[in-house]
Amino acid sequence: MAGRGSPWRWQEQEMQAVGFGLLLLLLPLPRAGLRAPPDSVSCSQGLSCRVLEADGLCSPGVVVLASGPVLVPTQMRMESVPHCTAASDCSLCVQVELQLAVLGPQEEVAGEGIRDGPGMDALQHRDNGPLLSSVLLLVQTYPSSRCVAIRVQLPRALAQPNRTVGSMWFHCFEAVLRGELHVTSYTSPRYRAVLSQTHRVPDCSWPAARAAIRLCQVPRLQISVGPEHVVVQLQDVPTGQNFTVWFYWNQTRGPKGLRTERGPQNYSLPSAQLLPCLCLQVWPDIPDHPRISRCPFTQDPVAWSRLWAQAQLKVHLTEGRLSCSVSAPCPVPAVLVPCWRLKRAGPCHELPHLRQALTLPSLHEFGTLQPHPNLCVQVWSGGRVQLMQCLQEGAKRVQPANLLLMETRDPQGNSLLCAMERGTCVPLASSTCLGVGVGALEQQLRQDVQSGHCLEVWRAEGSVVGTGWACSLEKYLRARWALAWMGGLLSAFCILLLLLLKKENLKGWLKILKEDYSSGGALRGRRALILYSPDHAGFERLVSTLACALTRLQLAVSVELWSRAELCAIGPMQWFHAQRLRVLQEGGTVVLLFSRGAVARCTEWLLWKQGQMLPRDDPYSAFSASLNCILPDFLAGKAGGRYLVACFEDLLRPADLPELFHSVPIFTLPSQLPTFLLALAGTAAGREQKSSLKKHSLWIGDSLQRAIRECQLQEPAGHCPA
Known part of the structure; x- marks a missing residue:
């Protein structure tokens, strides 16, 4: 009594379909086995299938209308699998998988074509026999073709219209390496469009082929790199099999052959030919056999070094x-x-x-x-x-520039200038790499750019890249030196005038000058290199105060703060090595002026272990660059007589210094300033010179004490503690 629109009947059909779909998902699909018999067919649960004819003739014919439910293939998938008759005797074949669905009754309507017809429930109720279908597989390869007929059966109780009911696997069509198969599938009679697909068979680079197919089993390559030759050895060569080895360079325009070897199993190449693109092809002496290529040096650092050398x-x-x-x-x-x-x-x-x-x-x-x-x-x-x-030869005959500017435009069209330093554009007011106040020269530089005194290096292109200008600061530097000389002469004239006006004080002035000269005599001809960590501006002002005081005593002082232009031009490592070599060659002293930042950097280097990442320091600090050379001297016990260690007692305690640096004298400033100056003077200082240095240590100590108080007031806690 239940008709087509009966709710109970459709609920029952949906429950059967859902249960059957879950059953298909839970069932394991048949694995592409290596030992399945040839021309065999298997189906998922619920279907039964068998081969009717393994090699026959077939033609798709025309599409006919299905008067009742029929089984038809809806999707096709192919897979290359090895087919083995023994463990070491395998060939390559292609397995075909078809998904099958139930197609309900059809009818042809004028102007609408073919559509599903009514009466599916009535047909299913009248006929309880299974659904039978003849599925044809036509495979075409060059230069032959083959057709397989398969009978598939489905119980009518499991038939659901327009739904997938299972899968069928055919094992399998023979194939050749690097071949191509074109497979079509349809039913007889044909109720739907033909399924068609082309499958490309892999070559011997396929892992399964190398493991199972004898023709793809080539020897292993053992490569030994010597100082003058590279030896390639073939290992695991099958008995009675001869191979050919071709050496070539894999280049952009195609391979460039070097040599071809046959017969022996050991080959030698000059080490000069060992490059990242050096490759080998190996194949047995069998006509039309696939070749195996290897490029074993693509990640070899020695090969890359040799390539860049060439x-x-x-x-x-x-x-x-x-x-x-x-x-x-x-x-x-x-x-x-x-x-x-x-x-x-x-x-x-x-x-x-x-x-x-x-x-x-x-x-x-x-x-x-x-x-x-x-x-x-x-x-x-x-x-x-x-x-x-x-670009040396052929460039324009212009003077090399010492400043590179980039000109850009803001949204309002105004010109903006910045200085190129270390690959970034720095505002002119913040540029300090040249050692002069570039910010104060901004107006003059703008005039030079507008008047054409600066040379255009690159043209504006788009909104990202501005215009580059190469400018020279020589004329500004010369002008500043001229002003400095004029100021110095004017100051000297004023001093002499005051001395003449106050003759009674002339003897006192001469006495002071004489003392300065005699005290400086103890340090004249002596040289010192002061190394420090530029933790902050307050500490650098303190270092500058000490360096200026030593310079007044006619000590030749080298310090990073006064050599920024040279340090930026040649780099901190080169600058440090040049200064250290000159100081030690002239019998001078390297002074390590410690701060909390310097202690932290030295501790990181001392705790560094092989295999760890190097400490990340400021790449533009001479102190960080010098650690590679200073620490080995202390570790090897070569620091005595060449290095002195000092610190400011109100900022750092000597006990906080790493134990390694206690092998040389440590001076706390300013309390031990007299002995520090005597150590800089060396053993050649006489009694009068030592006495004069002790007197001058008083005013130097006062200057340092004021600079330390300023540092403590200006810097936050932790940098200059009270």
Whole structure:
């Protein structure tokens, strides 16, 4: 009595469909086994299937209307699997999986085409027999074809219209390595469109093929790298099998062959040919056999070092346009970086937004750059500079610049200037790398840019990159020196005039000058290098006070604070080595002036262990750069007579210094200032000179005490404690 629209009947059908769907999900799919018999078929639970004909003739024909529910394939998937008759005798074949669904009765309506017809429930009620379907698989390969007929059966109780009821697997169609199969599937008679799919068979690089197929089993390569030769040995060579080995360079324009070897199992190559792109192909002496390629040196650091030693970078200047080319025996992942170098031995700072990816072989042009002697081009790869060349010959005959400016525009169209330092643009008022007050020169520099006295380095391009200007500060420096000389002469004239007006005090002035000269005699000709950690501006003012006082005693003092221009030009490590070498060669002393920041940096270096990351310090601090050289001297016991250690007693206790530095004299300033000055004077100081140094230690100590109080008042707690 339940009709098509009966709620109970549709609820029962939905429950059966849901249960059957869960059953299909829980059932394990048949694994692509290696021992399944050929031309076999298997189905998921609920379906039964068997092969009717393994090699016949078939034709899809035309689509006909289904008068009742029928089984049809809806989806097809193919997979390459090894087919083995024995453990070591396998071939390659393709397994086909079909998903089957029930197609209900159909009818053709004029103007609408074919659609599902009514009466599915009535047909299902009248006929309780199983659904039978003949599924055809047609495989086509070059130059043959084959058709397989399969009978599939489904109990009518499990039939649900337009729903997937299970899967069928056919095992399997024979295939060849690197071949191609075109498979079509449909039913006879055909009720739906033909399923069609093309499958590409893998080659011997497929892991399953290397493990199971004899033709893909090639020897292992054992590579030994010596100082002059690279030895390649074939291991696990099958008995009675001969192989060919081809050595080649895998280059951008295709492989470049080096040599081909046959017969022996050991081969030797010169070490000069060991490059990252050196590859090998191995194949047995069988016609049309697939080849196995290996490139074992792609991650070898020695091979990369040899490649960069053979690579060349050339900077060209053609008709006023700057370009460069790179030649290398292998393709390299690298970028070209234009940079700006102030001095010949100094660092080269990257110019912003001008990087280019390196492609080989090709000519790279920098259309926005104008030739200038300070311009260079670097090749970056692996996080470091591999090649660099500067534009020396062919550049414009202009004076090298010591300041690089970038001009940009704000949204209102106003011109903005900033100084390029270490790859970033710094406001002129904050630029200190040149050792002069660049902020005070901003107006003059703007006038030079507008009047054309500065040379254009690159042109404006878009809103990100401004215009680069190379300017020289020589004229400003000369003007400042001239003013300084005039001021000094005027001051000397005023002093002499006062002395003449006060003749009664002339003898006292001469006596003071004589004492200054005699006291300075003990330190004249002596040299000292003061190393300190620039923790903050207050501590640097304190260091400057001490250095100025020692300079008045005619001691030649080298300190980072007074050498910022040179330090920025050549780098902190080069500056430290040059100063230390000069001081020690002239019998001078290296003074380690400790603060809390210096103690922290030394402690990090002393606690560093092999394999850990190096402490991260300011890359522009001479103290951080000097630790690589100073600490080994102390560890090796070579610090005596060459180093002195000092600290300001109100800022740091001697007990807080690392134990390593107690091997040399430690002076607390200003209380031990007299003995500190005598240590700087050395053993050649006489009695009168020592007495005069002790007198001068009084006014030096007062200056240091005032500077320490200023540091304690201005700096926050923890930097200059009370």
